[in-house]
Amino acid sequence: MALPYLELVLGFMILMYIFETYLDMRQHRALKLPRLPRPLEGLVSQDKFERSRAYSLDKSNFHFVHEAITILMDTAILYYGLLPWFWMKSEEFVTRVGLNPENEIIHTLSFLAGVMIWSQITDLPFSLYSTFVIEARHGFNKQTILLFIRDMIKGIFLSIILGPPIVAAIIYIVQIGGPYLAIYLWGFMFVLAIVMMTLYPVLIAPLFNKFTPLPDGELRQKIENLAASLMFPLKKLFVVDGSTRSSHSNAYMYGFFKNKRIVLYDTLIQQCTNEEEIVAVIAHELGHWKLNHTLYSFVAVQILTFLQFGGYALVRNSKDLYQSFGFDTQPVIIGLIIFQHTIIPLQHLVGFGMNLVSRAFEFQADAFAKKLGYSTSLRAALVKLQEENLSAMNTDPWYSAYHYSHPPLVERLSALEDSDSKKED
Ligand code: ZN
Numbered sequence: 001m002a003l004p005y006l007e008l009v010l011g012f013m014i015l016m017y018i019f020e021t022y023l024d025m026r027q028h029r030a031l032k033l034p035r036l037p038r039p040l041e042g043l044v045s046q047d048k049f050e051r052s053r054a055y056s057l058d059k060s061n062f063h064f065v066h067e068a069i070t071i072l073m074d075t076a077i078l079y080y081g082l083l084p085w086f087w088m089k090s091e092e093f094v095t096r097v098g099l100n101p102e103n104e105i106i107h108t109l110s111f112l113a114g115v116m117i118w119s120q121i122t123d124l125p126f127s128l129y130s131t132f133v134i135e136a137r138h139g140f141n142k143q144t145i146l147l148f149i150r151d152m153i154k155g156i157f158l159s160i161i162l163g164p165p166i167v168a169a170i171i172y173i174v175q176i177g178g179p180y181l182a183i184y185l186w187g188f189m190f191v192l193a194i195v196m197m198t199l200y201p202v203l204i205a206p207l208f209n210k211f212t213p214l215p216d217g218e219l220r221q222k223i224e225n226l227a228a229s230l231m232f233p234l235k236k237l238f239v240v241d242g243s244t245r246s247s248h249s250n251a252y253m254y255g256f257f258k259n260k261r262i263v264l265y266d267t268l269i270q271q272c273t274n275e276e277e278i279v280a281v282i283a284h285e286l287g288h289w290k291l292n293h294t295l296y297s298f299v300a301v302q303i304l305t306f307l308q309f310g311g312y313a314l315v316r317n318s319k320d321l322y323q324s325f326g327f328d329t330q331p332v333i334i335g336l337i338i339f340q341h342t343i344i345p346l347q348h349l350v351g352f353g354m355n356l357v358s359r360a361f362e363f364q365a366d367a368f369a370k371k372l373g374y375s376t377s378l379r380a381a382l383v384k385l386q387e388e389n390l391s392a393m394n395t396d397p398w399y400s401a402y403h404y405s406h407p408p409l410v411e412r413l414s415a416l417e418d419s420d421s422k423k424e425d
């Protein structure tokens with residue numbers, strides 16, 4: 001007898017929803033606490049705390065509504081067989097415009113175009129509300145509706161240009177795949193990732209933001225000295241105009257081998273009054289590089305991608321799987337979508353594991369900056385960024401263990417202090 005795949009997938013989706021909503025409720029309760037966690041008393045002002053609390057609670061309420069609607073829509077789409085219906089409709093569309101519906105690539109592109117239109121429409125009210133109501137209410141949104149629409153159109157254009165060749169290549173690979181299918185698919189995705197990592201900063205990111213070299217001065221000198229002392233091959237040092245969209249702040253680095261770039265958000269520079277604090281944030285980022293964190297994460301993602309394709313290659317010819325989702329044929333894209341759904345529980349488990357590792361990496365990068373003598377400035381910077389971003393001050397331990405890629409501020413500060421006291425002993 002065939003396994004009831006569809007029912008199992010729906011069951012898991014609903015169980016995950018219940019579990020994650022329970023975590024959300026725990027976090028919501030933590031966010032409601034009227035007082036700062038003890039270690040932050042005196043570090044964070046009462047005014048900032050009140051504002052971060054209001055912001056977090058607003059986002060939390062919105063999240064409950066968004067998640068509830070998403071689970072209702074997703075289960076309805078699967079349960080009522082909207083996927084096969086939509087697949088059939090897209091075949092009709094291909095025929096009507098005079099193209100060959102027997103061509104799986106054309107049929108798939110028509111199907112995906114429909115999916116994209118659907119998801120743009122259903123996402124729109126949520127992203128509008130989040131940007132122009134929640135972010136605006138708490139003073140973060142710097143975006144005009146015009147800029148918002150322009151970003152959206154640019155994003156759609158990008159997927160129209162990049163999507164079809166990638167989809168066509170994947171379908172072609174599956175069609176010729178044979179016993180080494182997983183290796184071919186992984187190889188393709190690997191090359192694609194390298195190409196995107198090369199092109200993204202040069203071609204795509206500049207479509208949305210302006211990158212200008214950090215002007216000469218004390219800050220630039222300090223960052224260059226730090227990079228040189230660690231033998232970090234810093235090729236370019238940019239400031240990005242994050243402030244045109246939002247007053248959230250950040251810093252990151254990218255680039256291969258001997259060709260590294262650091263990008264500072266202009267908001268970060270505005271918010272850190274003391275240059276040492278910005279340098280401390282960079283020292284933390286350089287810690288990720290020195291300790292090979294970026295490489296480890298990249299390798300982990302590659303292994304996971306390979307395993308996923310391996311799993312897909314195993315089940316892609318299972319008639320039962322397709323039939324249980326309402327398909328008599330076995331189109332490649334449908335196989336991939338169904339497979340994605342069947343491994344949801346595993347994906348959540350892996351996500352939890354990745355967060356665990358990521359938090360360990362954050363502690364290590366903090367310790368690295370501390371070893372370079374930035375403990376005090378890094379602590380100050382972390383508190384300031386937490387304040388300026390109005391990040392949640394009180395967090396539920398279960399929620400943060402499951403969702404957070406970065407440790408809660410209280411934990412990071414205390415780890416930075418711990419290593420202080422060890423040194424004094
Ligand atoms: Zn980090």
